[in-house]
Amino acid sequence: MTTALAGAAAVTMIVAGTAAHAQTPYPTKTITMIVPFAAGGPTDTVARLVAQSMGNTLKQQIIVENVGGAGGTIGAARVAKADPDGYTLFLHHIGQSTAPTLYRKLPYNAIDSFEPIGLVTDVPMTFVARKDFPAKDFKELLAYVKANKTKVTYANAGVGSASHLCGMLFMSAIDTELTTVPYKGTGPAMNDLLGGQVDFMCDQTTNTTSQIKGGKIKVYGVTTKTRVPSLPDVPTLNEAGLPGFEVAVWHGLYAPKGTPKPVVDKLATALQAALKDQNVKTRFAELGTEPVAENRANPEALRTFLKSEIDKWAPIIKKAGVYAD
Template sequence: MPTHAITRRVLSAAIALLASSAALAADYPEKTITLVVPFSAGGPTDVVARILGQAMAKSLKQSIIVENALGAGGTLAAGRIARATPDGYTLLLHHNGMATSTTLYRKLAFNPMTDFEYIGQVADVPMVLMARKDLAANTLPELIAMIKSKKDAMTLGHAGLGAVSHQCGMLFLSAIGVPLTTVPYKGTAPALSDMLGGQIDLLCDQTTQTTSYIRTNRVKVYGATTKTRIPSLPALPTLAEQGMAGFEMYVWHGMYAPKGTPPAVVARIGTALREALNDPNVKARFAELGAEPVSDAKATPEGLRTHLKAEIDKWGPIYKKNGAFAD
């Protein structure tokens, strides 16, 4: 067959594909969209998802339901989305765990860099280091001294191997050079509940879940994990300004669709995402929780892809150095 004939066929196929994608986008969405969250209801990521889902539903003129699908540090939900029908009706909201799973899990049923369509980054959430209200240490130096003298008697809770609370705790213990007994939970909500009840001593958690407890003095808080102070908690110093130079840890969120979702549908969801992040009500609700919507440039497929790759490169060596692996 002549080369020009093959070229015409390829071009015709490409045009047909674009036309089909455009047609899907024109009709999308025609039914309820499911936004899957790999963590427990009421937890930090769930809170972000529900605020975001309500705003995106207005833009898309269609209902968005949030579904909590727990298990294996978020990898079960991510694997499910990777295998879902690529029509834009099943989406995933995941946090840092999408990046750390590549090192943490020896057998992973998906590849974060190849098995998804990226919608965009969503929001950055600060974390805080805190303790049960009756812990004797009142300042960060006092806490570090207590940990060093009573390390065998103190406990640090987290939401499971690979969770952001686990990452944060690991960075803190690595920075002070002291190991502690860690207690894994199925989410930070039960970990926080146990800390409030005095069953564990320490927890590193997101402001979306802890701000109200900090403001009402129900926990003892030692510092923020960000470079600068959190606007919603201006009196709280950062760990870095208290002598832990370079300490930085925050939770970032990304939205994903199954690989093969039509480009026009991905673009339509992306537009709704950016509109939601610029909604004054969303900004206000996020601000109350200490969360910050990302810029329009980050709330794009390329913005998420670039950040995900950078996070994989950052956390891989840290996990390997500490020998942190799941089965």
């Protein structure tokens, strides 16, 4: 073979090899979905339901790994530094939009360090208390916390968590500062509420519905405009005596920045399939939530929504003067 022919053959082999590599089907191995909170919490519950269904569609297992701490920023930072190959995903809630204002120094950019895949669900929140809390309804709850503000303890899942944001808005709305007890995740906070170590908290229906229905905690209201189908007898806070108080916790799915568009698109398609999965819809309904509409479960919808949520929360957090290092 002449030198020219040998060279041409080598180039052909390289091109063929590159093409074959580019066409390698995704995924070919297990995918990890990072949840930046402790196991057993509401975001963890949502993630595990979605991960199982997406894995079925992608024909690869998606394992959920809990990387809690610092209001979700430790898990977020880990994903931001991960290889952008589609094998590390990140499911986070509203905290992705509040972290840029809450934390003075973030080791990542909430928008630029990630590739959005799509919105997942909007979760209502509930005001709940230990089973033997003296107030029988929300009106009595308001009166009690104002009269006992130095004694009442409000639990949350840590700075930047949904329960922290809900509590911050609540204290602002009633113009009363309460003693807050932060935890590393909603699961531990709920355990102490069940055990009577703390008085009350604001938490997502995905974490409270079964406890409410089991009579293990008291419920005083939901934070949505209308009542929640899974808790039809629980009034909205607007009905209960706190007009205009509304908080919904949205969840979004992300990949590290630089993840190839075909991979992101394939993940978005799998997410959309998961949100149509009857088992997921049924379990979501039992937990007091529902999947977002298909036109919100895509990269552009999440990108636009995240930017709008950052703009929405920034002035509220700055006004409250709540920051974390």
